[in-house]
Amino acid sequence: MQHWKKIANLKNVVPKVKIFLWRLLSKTLPIAQNLNNRISAISPMCQRCNEENEFETHVFFFCPGSRAVWFGSQLMLRVHELSLDIIQAFNQITEGLDQHGMAILAYTLWELWKGRNDVVMQHQQFDPGIIRKKVTSWIMQGEDEAQTQQSPCQQEEQGRYEVRDDEWQVLIDGSWDVSERAGTAAVFYQNRQVHYFAYNHHEAQDPFHEEALACLEALRHITSLQVRGQTQQICINTDCSKLVDAILEEQCDNLSSWRSMPVVHQLIQKFMQWGPTIRIRKVQRQAVKPAHVFSNFARRAKCAREMAPVQATTFSAFGLCTMLDSDVFLSV
Incomplete structure (x- = not known):
């Protein structure tokens, strides 16, 4: 025993x-x-x-x-x-x-x-x-x-999600159902202020496919920011570890969804082109909850919104999810 x-x-x-x-x-x-x-x-x-x-x-x-x-x-x-x-x-x-x-x-x-x-x-x-x-x-x-899992004080001292003030943080998430309807969303913040959000409706074959689409959609909006000359360093945050592994390992052979291969291939190519300017990491589910709310809305309502500015509201990067109780994301 x-x-x-x-x-x-x-x-x-x-x-x-x-x-x-x-x-x-x-x-x-x-x-x-x-x-x-x-x-x-x-x-x-x-x-x-x-x-x-x-x-x-x-x-x-x-x-x-x-x-x-x-x-x-x-x-x-x-x-x-x-x-x-x-x-x-x-x-x-x-x-x-x-x-x-x-x-x-x-x-x-x-x-x-x-x-x-x-x-x-x-x-x-x-x-x-x-x-x-x-x-x-x-x-x-x-x-x-x-x-x-340390105390809140220890988390703030060490930087729970390694938030850097000079780096754009992008929260991405997707929502999918059996009818193959999917919604993707991205929330952009920098220097502890939310600046933009975007959401869109897609048709996806499976949950992993829509997570890949969410990342691709976020990159499209990041390109828009680059044109405006507003970006320095970019960090994409997702709760999908398999997507992170595929991009970091630069291989599409062991994906959980073969239908997502073309999208993941595009992502790998874009990350290679941008080099050290952009990085991607896996975070806990709670960290991307704001994006999850928008992706659910996009899927159910079948709607799309381009990059929409919000009233820049200061918040603690360690308590990001508490913002869901306010109307900050709806103040366009």
């Missing part, structure tokens, strides 16, 4: 990954060997290497692709010394690991499983380098969220 306690005590690891670990150690994941035990017509062979049957420790440790991931991991595992049983292997690895090491292990296993599924279900190429980059992104995100 020791392994269950280790999972329950994990810090800075999202719940879905904890559930995944519970399924892994319960041996209930749809791995080829497990499926073959129930349906003999299903081949137990590993589809990544075609060298041996696919069982838990093979998927996560012994398959050549998985070995390559662990070879470059901070944990420096000696995979060849691990037990063939997944529970025993898990206990071997976690013996003496601190919370940081446990988080690395959890997210590496999670990304290995996603990478394996991409190969089996979507016939994509397994890339150990991308797996390691995604794990690093998870760890950095967990550390950032842990920082935001």
